[in-house]
Amino acid sequence: MIDIALKLSLIILAIAMLGLVYRLVKGPTTPDRIVALDAMGVNLVSIAAVLSMILNTSNFLDIILLIAILAFIGTVAYAKFLEKGEVIEYDRNQ
Amino acid sequence: MTVISDIIIVFLLLAGAFLSLVAAFGVIRLPDVYTRNHAASKSATLGVMFILLGTFIFFLAKDGFFSSRLLLGIAFFFITAPVAGHLISRAAYNSGVKMWDKSVRDDLKNKK
Numbered sequence: 001m002i003d004i005a006l007k008l009s010l011i012i013l014a015i016a017m018l019g020l021v022y023r024l025v026k027g028p029t030t031p032d033r034i035v036a037l038d039a040m041g042v043n044l045v046s047i048a049a050v051l052s053m054i055l056n057t058s059n060f061l062d063i064i065l066l067i068a069i070l071a072f073i074g075t076v077a078y079a080k081f082l083e084k085g086e087v088i089e090y091d092r093n094q
Numbered sequence: 095m096t097v098i099s100d101i102i103i104v105f106l107l108l109a110g111a112f113l114s115l116v117a118a119f120g121v122i123r124l125p126d127v128y129t130r131n132h133a134a135s136k137s138a139t140l141g142v143m144f145i146l147l148g149t150f151i152f153f154l155a156k157d158g159f160f161s162s163r164l165l166l167g168i169a170f171f172f173i174t175a176p177v178a179g180h181l182i183s184r185a186a187y188n189s190g191v192k193m194w195d196k197s198v199r200d201d202l203k204n205k206k
Contacts (some may be wrong), residue, residue: 039138045142046146049148058161062163065170080181
């Protein structure tokens with residue numbers, strides 16, 4: 001029962017990833033593409049978790065936390081670049 | 095591996111995958127960037143939290159392995175995903191992305 005559920009959820013997650021790729025390619029504005037990339041990072045964490053259950057190893061659990069942190073930092077950097085034009089500002093009082 | 099933990103793991107996995115699929119459909123079908131962000135940042139977060147909880151129960155029931163990294167990952171997603179959604183939405187509004195033309199109310203229009 002649990003093998004079928006694992007494979008089914010992996011297929012469903014792959015379909016969701018394809019839908020997000022559609023929005024990433026087509027999205028009319030830049031924030032659309034950032035939303036799609038952020039959701040793709042979240043989906044990638046789910047795929048890593050399901051894959052660690054299929055392969056029956058607990059060595060991927062560090063990777064889950066790593067992908068989560070990197071996706072968050074990338075999203076914050078893109079949002080700050082869109083809003084202020086630079087990611088790290090040298091003069092904060094302007 | 096008892097039957098009860100099997101049933102709980104299967105339910106959590108399928109619910110998480112279904113919520114991720116709902117998030118992807120929302121991102122495809124909704125009309126403007128704010129509603130898409132609404133779909134992606136809520137539904138995908140709950141979906142990945144379900145799947146990580148299922149993984150935690152899987153390793154706890156199979157090996158007796160208490161993975162504190164998975165609990166930390168669940169807490170991290172719960173904290174950071176709404177923050178990331180808020181930052182994208184604010185950057186979109188401040189860089190001048192138009193709302194859907196059928197939306198009726200913009201509270202930030204006169205506030206500069």
